Amino acid sequence: MKRILAHPSLAIGLAATLFFALLGLVSLFWTPYPIAQIEIGRRFLGPSAEHWLGTDNLGRDMFSLMMSGTLTSFVVAALAVAIGAGIGVPLGLAAAAWGGPVEWLVLRFTDFIFAFPALIVAILISTLIGPGSINAVVAIGVFNIPVFARVARGGALSIATLDFVAAGRLAGFGNAQIAYRHLLPNIMSLIIVQGTIQLSLGILSEAGLSYVGLGTQPPSTSLGLMLKDAQSLFLLHPFLTFVPGLCIVLIVIALNIAGDGLRDAIDARLRAQGSSNVVA
């Protein structure tokens, strides 16, 4: 805890991220109003005691929508990061541990995916298999794979030449064991930091996909979908755009600050501990 507080950016970033994440989680059990409840009679109400953030064009409670939208955005982005890290990190480690043709294959594969503009291909995937949250997860997740693969390989390569790894080899460890026992723990910090950054990019991508109508579909909602619903009314009711727009901005900033702080904090911890088979 002290260590976290020693890095103010980490503290602020984490607190803000946790705040939004909690807001989203609470929406699983409780929202002030059901998000699908349409009540035309009470539309376009400004913020008030009953509706903290007012109501939208169909009379839905903006605060409830915002809570639920935040959850959708987080879940989609987190699952996409899980896909990216789950496949990308083993690929990167394999490339570093085996080298040779394996490395070549992994690198060409990441080049291949990097060659496509991410959002455009996400749109392609969503068009092919139909719009929806799950498909957004897949589309965004696929583009996280090469990112994690490169980070994992880069981190692992700088460690693979160190003595303790050589010692491991002499002790009879195979490539897989080297990767798992020696390389993975040492690149964990890199992966975690990259994960937070990808999380914020994932939230932006989900918003982008929903905004063009290929992500989350009504009656569920996401921050991007709220933006889309509000955009034709922007000149008349700008507030409806500000709520989801500011939410996205704040979450992304929070995640980025947290990511930065996290890198500093973890590096410092590692240096201080100087443990035998863990290096920075």
Added chain:
Amino acid sequence: MGNALKAIGLALALSTTLVAAAMAQPTEVRIGVALEPPILDPTAGAAEAIDIVVYQNIFEGLTRIDENGAVQPDLAKSWTISDDNLTYTFQLQDGVTFHDGTSFDAEDVKFTFDRILSPNSTNAHKEFYEPISSVTVIDPLTVEFKLSKPVGMFLFDLGRGDAVIVAPESADNNATDPIGTGPFSFVQWDKGSRVVLEAYGPYWGEPIHLTKATYVFISDTATMTNALLAGDIDGTNNFAAEALGVFEGNPAFNILVGTTEGETLLSTNNKKAPFTDLRVRQAMAHAIDRKAIIDGATYGYGVPIGSHFAPHNPYYVDLTNTYPFDLDAARKLLAEAGFPDGFSATLKLPPLAYARLSGQIIASDFAKIGIKLELINVEWAQWLDDVYTKKDFDLTIISHVEPFDIGNYANPDYYFGYDNPVFQAVIEKLNGTTDDAQRKELAIEAQTILAKDAVNGYLFELPQTGVWNSKLTGMWKNSPIEGLVLRDIRWTE
């Protein structure tokens, strides 16, 4: 010397005034429309988007429908009708040419109707013209139609986009390169973006004011708003009601609020379970809150309907209370039909603001009686293909904009699959009746059957809310037929 200078000065002054006049009086118009037509041949497709571009602009029929919904002579300058209402003889306009330079005569009329009635015709409304037993060319400017039975609205039907006159030389290419006799000729179609029309010099009829018209396809309301505000387009015939407020009180724009022939329906696949069960359809009808939908989707501009008929038509009967909004009655009917806990279904929504908004409101209301609707947003071409052509849908929301189109329900192969011999007999009789009082009685009977059978969810009559540059005049306020007629549009000072 002094005189020469004066003359130059005068010439300069004159030329600047002329330039100013030309600047102030543009003759080109750019119109934003929400949907792009799939093709440009109105005799081969049902989409209103086709008529919006071509009807009375590129193509003309023997008659035309005017702004008030009345039949006017067009390519036929006059006609006589036999006493038994079975023979129509048309005198054609002289000196008419198609845009490719070929001349128009009675042979083209015969060709057009033979093409509509041929077995491999792709006309969307062949049924209107099926009573025609023969088309005979008397001389190049006289043509005679013989009918197998009297048709009450024959002259009106001839004025529809489905019956515009095409030439044998060009008809096959009309889908992409339309050639008609109208005041505008086709220049180019940039797919996904725009269609450009140009005034046709040798046009036979009254001279028109515009020299060029561009239809720009913008389906997104915010983009359309910005295009209007930025002056990228000069107007649109039907703007999303939700954002009309942007233009209210703005002297640079003129808002035209009128009626259309668009019955907006929760179209129901009557051939698919559970919608085959009358009680299920009745339950859905009870669960539709028309007021909320009209306020939410049309911002109060729509007029509620209880059957498939336009409220401003003299034959209209108010059936909106056949199944009033009553969730308890709806639940009871669902339980009787064997769905005490409701069921799940899909609702496919075309990219029109009224459809997307109504869909969310209906889904919210249906959820209260246990019907869980999955909303599927589809693109326009996809809607035409999946829903209209392949009939692959449970429910959809769409406006049927053709005038007097209740006869569609007599066609069991129509996309919502309503097959009721009693109704078909009524329509058969209605089509063959020319006496106005009797026609009204039959039309009311037809409306009532549809309302009672709850064939579709009847929501509202689509309003037409046009937004135009306030210097433009001549646009139609109401839309008594599908189309956006450019004939009278011009710039004023």
